[in-house]
Amino acid sequence: MCGIVGYAGSRNAAEVLFDGLKKLEYRGYDSSGVAVLNEGGMELRRSVGKLKALEAELSKRPVAGHVGIGHTRWATHGRPTEENAHPHVEAGVAVVHNGIIENYLSLREELKKEGAVFKSETDTECLTHLISREMKKGLCLEDAVREAIRRVKGTYALAVISVTEPERIVAARMECPLMIGLGEGENIISSDITAVLNITRKAIFLKDHEMAVITSDKAEITTFDGDSVTRQATVVDWSPIMAEKGGYRHFMLKEIYEQPRAITDTFRGLIAEEAGDVFLNGFDVPLMDIERVYITACGTSWHAALVGKYIFEEFFRIPTEVDLASEFRYRNPLVNKKSLVLAISQSGETADTLAAIKEVKRRGASTIAVCNVMESSLTRECDWSFMTHAGPEIGVASTKAFTTQLVALFLLGLCFGRRTGKVSAETGVELIQELVRLAKKMDRCLEQNFMVEAIAKRYFHCSDFIYLGRGHNFPIALEGALKLKEISYIHAEGYAAGEMKHGPIALIDEDMPVVAIAPLDQSYSKMLGNMEEVKARGGRIIALVNDGDTEASGRADDVIRVPSAPAHLTPILMSIPLQLLAYHIAVLKGTDIDQPRNLAKSVTVE
Numbered sequence: 001m002c003g004i005v006g007y008a009g010s011r012n013a014a015e016v017l018f019d020g021l022k023k024l025e026y027r028g029y030d031s032s033g034v035a036v037l038n039e040g041g042m043e044l045r046r047s048v049g050k051l052k053a054l055e056a057e058l059s060k061r062p063v064a065g066h067v068g069i070g071h072t073r074w075a076t077h078g079r080p081t082e083e084n085a086h087p088h089v090e091a092g093v094a095v096v097h098n099g100i101i102e103n104y105l106s107l108r109e110e111l112k113k114e115g116a117v118f119k120s121e122t123d124t125e126c127l128t129h130l131i132s133r134e135m136k137k138g139l140c141l142e143d144a145v146r147e148a149i150r151r152v153k154g155t156y157a158l159a160v161i162s163v164t165e166p167e168r169i170v171a172a173r174m175e176c177p178l179m180i181g182l183g184e185g186e187n188i189i190s191s192d193i194t195a196v197l198n199i200t201r202k203a204i205f206l207k208d209h210e211m212a213v214i215t216s217d218k219a220e221i222t223t224f225d226g227d228s229v230t231r232q233a234t235v236v237d238w239s240p241i242m243a244e245k246g247g248y249r250h251f252m253l254k255e256i257y258e259q260p261r262a263i264t265d266t267f268r269g270l271i272a273e274e275a276g277d278v279f280l281n282g283f284d285v286p287l288m289d290i291e292r293v294y295i296t297a298c299g300t301s302w303h304a305a306l307v308g309k310y311i312f313e314e315f316f317r318i319p320t321e322v323d324l325a326s327e328f329r330y331r332n333p334l335v336n337k338k339s340l341v342l343a344i345s346q347s348g349e350t351a352d353t354l355a356a357i358k359e360v361k362r363r364g365a366s367t368i369a370v371c372n373v374m375e376s377s378l379t380r381e382c383d384w385s386f387m388t389h390a391g392p393e394i395g396v397a398s399t400k401a402f403t404t405q406l407v408a409l410f411l412l413g414l415c416f417g418r419r420t421g422k423v424s425a426e427t428g429v430e431l432i433q434e435l436v437r438l439a440k441k442m443d444r445c446l447e448q449n450f451m452v453e454a455i456a457k458r459y460f461h462c463s464d465f466i467y468l469g470r471g472h473n474f475p476i477a478l479e480g481a482l483k484l485k486e487i488s489y490i491h492a493e494g495y496a497a498g499e500m501k502h503g504p505i506a507l508i509d510e511d512m513p514v515v516a517i518a519p520l521d522q523s524y525s526k527m528l529g530n531m532e533e534v535k536a537r538g539g540r541i542i543a544l545v546n547d548g549d550t551e552a553s554g555r556a557d558d559v560i561r562v563p564s565a566p567a568h569l570t571p572i573l574m575s576i577p578l579q580l581l582a583y584h585i586a587v588l589k590g591t592d593i594d595q596p597r598n599l600a601k602s603v604t605v606e
Contacts, residue, residue, distance in 0.1 A: 031049065
C-alpha cells in the first residue's frame with residue numbers, strides 16, 4: 001500500500017505534493033519522491049526513509065513548476081532504496097504507482113529483449129517502459145497509458161506525466177483507491193481524500209476500469225475502452241483528522257475494515273487455482289530434510305503461530321512447536337540443521353523475536369520470517385521472508401497484520417504439503433478456492449458491525465470476560481481476550497474450552513460474560529457441552545456461530561453469525577467479530593483506542 005498524489009494548477013507543485021504526501025505517509029514510509037514539470041523539462045527528487053529525508057532534499061535542491069506527481073512508498077517489489085523509490089522515469093515519462101503488477105517478470109523480460117534498461121527492482125518500472133514505448137510509436141500520453149495497462153495484470157492506481165505534454169496528468173485505477181479533487185483553476189489527484197482538503201472539498205472518486213486526464217482547468221474521465229464518463233462531484237464534509245482515517249472514527253476500525261483487501265493482497269500472485277499450488281519465489285529450503293518445525297513470536301503474532309501449528313502438522317505432517325520468543329532461547333531448545341524455524345513479527349523489529357532467530361541460526365537451523373515490513377531487521381536476519389501485505393498498521397492493537405499472518409501461515413503450510421506430496425492436487429485446489437472466496441466472507445462478517453455494537457452496549461460495564469475456543473479457534477479465544485484487554489482495559493482471559501472444568505469454571509456467575517467460539521466443526525458437540533456448563537451456573541454467553549446454526553445459538557444470550565469455512569481458515573473469520581466487539585466496548589469505555597496506555601506498536605527492547 002503506497003500513497004500517490006498529483007497536482008496541476010498555479011501553485012508551486014512541489015509544495016502541494018509534499019503537503020499531500022505528509023497526509024499520506026501512513027500509507028508508506030520506506031521512501032518517497034516527486035517529479036515536477038517546468039520549462040527546463042522534468043526535475044526528479046527521491047529519498048529513502050520517512051518524508052523528512054525528502055523534505056531535506058527539496059530544501060537543499062528546490063524544485064519549481066506547476067504540474068507534478070509524488071509518491072510515498074510501502075515496499076512490495078524491491079528494497080527501500082533511492083533507485084526503487086517512485087517516481088520512475090524513462091524517456092521523459094514519469095510514473096507513480098500503488099498496487100502490484102502480477103506479470104511484471106514476463107513484461108520485464110519482453111522489454112529487455114527490446115533493449116529496455118531497468119534501473120530498479122520494482123514492478124512499477126515496467127509501466128514506465130511500456131508507456132514510453134507507446135509514446136515513441138506516436139501515441140499521445142493518454143492513449144499510451146491506455147495501451148500499456150492493456151498489457152498489465154494486477155492492481156494499480158497510476159499517475160503519469162510526460163515532458164511532451166507538460167500541462168496534464170493521466171491517471172488510471174484498478175482495485176486501488178484514486179480520487180480527483182476539483183479546485184478553482186487547479187486540480188489534484190490522490191490515493192486518499194486527506195491530500196486534497198487543503199485545496200478543495202469537491203471530489204470525484206474513480207471506479208475500477210476508469211482513467212482520467214487532469215489539467216489545471218478540467219478533469220475528464222473515460223473508461224479503459226475510451227468511453228466518456230460523467231459523474232457529479234461529491235462535497236466532502238470531513239475534518240482533516242477524520243480524513244486521514246478515511247472517515248472512520250479510529251485507525252483501528254479503518255484497519256479492521258481493510259482486512260478483506262489485505263488478505264487478498266497477501267495471496268495475490270502466489271496461488272495457482274487450477275493446479276492447487278502455491279509459488280514462493282526464491283524459497284529453497286530442502287523440505288524433505290526437515291524433521292521439526294519451530295514457530296516463535298510474541299503477543300498477537302504468537303496467537304497466529306498457535307494457529308500455524310495446526311496448519312503445519314495437518315499439511316506438512318511434521319512435528320511443530322510454538323514458543324514465546326521471550327522464552328525460546330532461554331530453554332536450550334533442541335534446534336539443529338534439520339530444524340526449520342519460523343519467526344513472526346508485524347514490524348520485524350521485535351527484540352525477543354530477533355534474539356531467538358540469532359540463537360537458532362547459531363545452531364544451524366533454516367529460518368523464515370513472516371513479516372509486514374520489507375528490509376526490517378528480521379527479514380535481513382532470516383534466510384527467506386514471506387511478506388504479508390497488510391500495509392502500514394497505525395493502531396497499536398493488531399488487526400489486519402494478524403489476519404494476514406494467518407493467511408501467510410496457511411500458504412506456507414499448503415506449499416510445504418504440496419512440495420512434499422503430503423497434500424494432493426485435488427485438496428490443494430479445494431483449499432485455494434476457499435481462500436479466494438474468503439474476502440467476500442470477511443465482508444459479510446463486517447456487515448454485522450452494528451449488531452456487534454448493540455451487543456457491546458449490553459456488556460461494556462462488565463469487569464471480567466472469559467473467551468472459550470477449541471482446536472484452531474483456541475488461539476482465537478486468546479486473541480479475542482487480548483484485544484479486549486489491550487484497548488478497553490477490561491480483564492479478559494482466553495481458554496481452551498476443554499480446560500474450563502479445570503479451574504476457570506469457578507469464576508462463572510451472572511456477572512461474567514463468556515464468549516464462546518462455536519463453529520460447526522469436529523469440536524462442535526463438545527462446545528455445546530461447555531455452553532451448557534456456563535448456563536447452569538448463571539453465566540451469560542455471547543456465541544460466535546456459523547450461518548444455519550440452531551443448537552449453539554439456542555443456548556446463547558447473544559449470537560454473532562459467521563460464514564462457514566474450512567477449519568484452517570475459520571480463525572480468520574472468527575477474528576473479525578471479536579475485533580469489533582473489543583473496539584465497540586472500548587469506544588463505550590472512552591479509552592484511547594489507537595494508542596492504548598502503556599503499549600507500543602513495536603517492542604524493540606527485551
